[in-house]
Amino acid sequence: MRTLLVWLAGGLSLVGSSQAALASGWNMPVGVTDLSREIYNLHMVIFWICVVIGVAVFGVMFYSLIRHRHSKGAKAANFHENTTVEVIWTAVPLLILVGMAIPATATLQKIYDPSDAELDVMVTGQQWRWRYEYLGEDVAFNSNMSTPRAQIRGDEERGENYLLEVDEPLVLPINRKVRFLFTSDDVIHAWWVPDFAVKQDTIPGFISENWVRINEPGIYRGQCAELCGVDHAYMPIVVHAMEEDDFETWLVERQEMAAEEALGVDREWEMDELMERGEGVYGSICASCHQVEGQGSPPAFPALAGNEQMLADIDWHKDTIINGVSGTAMPSFRTTLNPVELAAVITYTRNAWGNDTGDAVQPAEIAERLER
């Protein structure tokens, strides 16, 4: 009787402490989609099955060890082979495994069914940012980490969402099935948002699919989950899930912005405008390699401040940024940046940090160069 009570108390405290662990955030999140809830429940069921088996097996083992110990005069039984017992301990795990596989397979099938989506978003991993493209909607943008480098170096106090904040979050409507098409421009990345229970590798040259239907508006954060280079930790994911009406408003706004940007290609830009725009682009895209002051970190990343070849040969400068340098870390920005951004960043790098060439590169000229 006393032993039974001890076991009961032990079992209860185990349940209690695991309940505490759930609340503490050590467990996987329940998430905000039907599917994430399902995955969570599956995880918990299997977890408890493992706990029961673990307690039973170790319970019997320790009980036997203590009860039949040598000092109490226990004699070892010396028998060999018992087919019935062997069949039972083979069949029972088999049944348990099959029992777990059935609900797990049913959930997997749902995960792999992106049909009937109402919105398609192409997600492209790049060293080191995400690019989102709303297919058929003329909206596309890059999502760069916005945590200041000073916080990373430790010169400034860390913010609340340190390393988990971006300049442009992915915006999605709630209650709609959104299909993701994942790919990569360079190496394998992985798009991981725990609250959606979505973790998908993005592979260059391949397109993989996944989907979400978010139930609650909110801001959900994630990270790249595949080691992809030095700035792997600096390509977070932020998803802003909104009510459908708000999403429509946002989408129209973005479409108007895109149309305006397209018009901007044809007009003449002032030096000041280009420099201001260029500084922003440089800071979010180029500074991770060429450094904020253009000093680079030779020999890996050449300095752009006072770079003689670059300053002397403007055509080479433009082509290097548009096409990248194959076989090196310098990526092509042909698709990542639009003509205005390209013109602005070229102008900026030709005129910042004492590079006083006075060249104002016009977006129209870059657009023409991109056609070639």
Next chain:
Amino acid sequence: MWGVIKSVLAAFLGVQKEQQRREDFEKGNPMAFILVGIIMALLFVGLIALVATWAAG
């Protein structure tokens, strides 16, 4: 023949009577066990594929 099939089934499960095992090794023909083993492995794969397509359908 039935004896060979039973022994192969027991091998699939990983449990066999010691007495039967000794008999198989002393009197059995290895080729028979290998052939029946391969055929039954193929049947098993086919069965799993069938169940999977049925479950997915």
